[in-house]
Amino acid sequence: MEKDFIKGRGAQQNVANKFLEHRHEMRDDFLNYCATEGDEAQENKTSIIETFPKTIINKVTSPDVGPGYSLNPYQGCEHGCIYCYARNSHEYWGYGAGLDFEQKILVKRNAVELLEAKLRSKSWKAETIMLSGNTDCYQPVEKKLEITRNLLKTFLKYRHPVGIITKNALVQRDLDILKELNEHRLVNVNISITSLQENTRRILEPRTASINRRLETVEKLSKEGIPVRVMMAPIIPSINSHEIMPLVKEISDRGALGVGYTIVRLNGAIGGIFTDWIKKAMPDRAERVLNQIAHVHGGSLNDSRFGTRMKGEGEFADQVAQQFKIARKLYLKDREISPLNCDLHEQFKDGQMKLF
Template sequence: MPPRTPDPDTSLAAHRVAPERLRGRGARSNRAGRYERELRQAESDGWDIEEDLPVLRTEVSEERARKIITYNSSPDLPFDRSVNAYRGCEHGCIYCFARPTHAWLGLSAGLDFETRLVARPGAAELLAKELAAKSYKVATLAMGTNTDPYQPIEKRYGVTRAMLEVLREARHPVGIVTKGTLILRDLDILSEMARDRLVRVGISVTTLDPVLSRRMEPRAPAPAKRLEVIRRLTEAGVEVRIMTSPVVPGLTDHEIEALLEAGAQAGAVAASWIMLRLPLEVSPLFRDWLEEHYPDRAGRVMARVREMHGGKDYDAQWGKRMRGEGHHAQMIGQRFARAARRLGLDRALPPLRCDLFRPPVPRGAQMDLFG
């Protein structure tokens, strides 16, 4: 079914949830997904009786997927395959470009994305099966490209760790992106894989301001804790890249140099950046958030965003969507490049090893006598 024509952005107000129910959430509203035929919103029943509604809690359902490795051919991405342990993300980052994927589940990119999550408890078995296929050709597998593999529910489900165990056994290279401190739980696996140059980690640090971080990424670890994760991973021998992503013009772009310096001091060996991206439902959600928390800067932030995307909130063209274009985008890129060069974070890292790969043996299969 083709997406319906979105209702006006002003209608977000009609789908807002009472503030007292939003403890630790990024979005304020829950407008229906773009594939839904009907819009739903709360209306007074006319009875003059006060009713206390509960704080929104995280709900988790389980999904038994048929495949776990997703392939892409995007020239903007440094990898061609990825796995995701979860759908939705409790970190609640208001700027998350993955929010619109919840529409495929018939859910909202707003509060549903943060509160109605999907776990994939059979992911490790699927991964082993796909890696064991005779047609499989090894290349670095990206983990955490859509939603964070170390968001809070990983502590309960352990899907990410189970997949890492498969990758360690298969000696398969993996690149991980996360904000979560729970990655330190898996130092035993990561340090072992790092010795054979089979793993690299990217830690996203968007701002050093704890107040801004708590508003913008309400359930993600504080910036200081993420820097400590970089330090701990580095001490364990794991190569870490600090990711100053996304850069929010007019809100966080002044921190580029400070972020890179903090990352370098913590032990990061490389750095990367991506400009703020506001596809589909993310744009009205982000603008609503700006008006709530930074009304004095909202107009300036969005003017900069549109300047870098040809007058639009977002331009999905390859080669433009990640960095934007125009004078301001070029200036941010130049500042980043200068700071990274000064701090030694601009060096190209050697590729992870693919020559050690050994396909997993599926459950019930006979072991190779001479393996």
């Protein structure tokens, strides 16, 4: 790993926002000056930026994901996963998909009020809303702000189904609310676990919970009867692609009811960010990994085609699919996650059960 590798961050550079007319760059003479003076060329701290959007629920129309709704209390994500598809969305807020995505975290301060207004709307019909369709609702700032916790309280108040996707063990903090939601079949949790190797986790996902903490979370929630599914996403050739069978066995032993996966795709600005990162973090295998990713996506690092972009194509993609098919049969046979309950919400539109 190169000496100038930025520890604790995924992206190793800031990249220009394609929507902005102007851009800036770090010139060598400025970098040399900073080195001579002992100064940092750029700030490496996380900034929290408050926002007050007008809406909070997003309709999901992607045929790869299926119809539904998502809610993201935060934009940008301090976890810093280098492969994250959500990096590109930071450009719509006027920032970059590189270090900006990890360092400039936008907080939707009125998220709870907006959700409550939506759930009370006469026109709203209950359908599962997924927390973290874009960025993690349990990233580090949540420990202090508790926006996600208050959103869960709101879902419980209105008896509305909610799904969660996270790679942070902080979800254990809200076990009390999750148990109440689960009594009415109103919640399921998806834990993202990309690897069983802590060294791999540290460079791929530098500010996420450790692998042991995530496995502990799967086990703890499962023992409480809360439906838990694990997402092994993404599969990256020559980095974690050899771990499918042992990982599925491990999560089965911990009580998970299912497993899902995607194959890495480096769309938009992520292609350049990932390429820069892997040449610094894994120079010995960088070209091999990049070539294998391109092979899965028709010769390009970027694949935006519905139907193939999530699972890839070709020999490698077929091998991955077969491994998951075998793993499910061996370790997750006869396990399934039941659909969430959408029948209670109409009775609780005003925040309490209607008697008549």
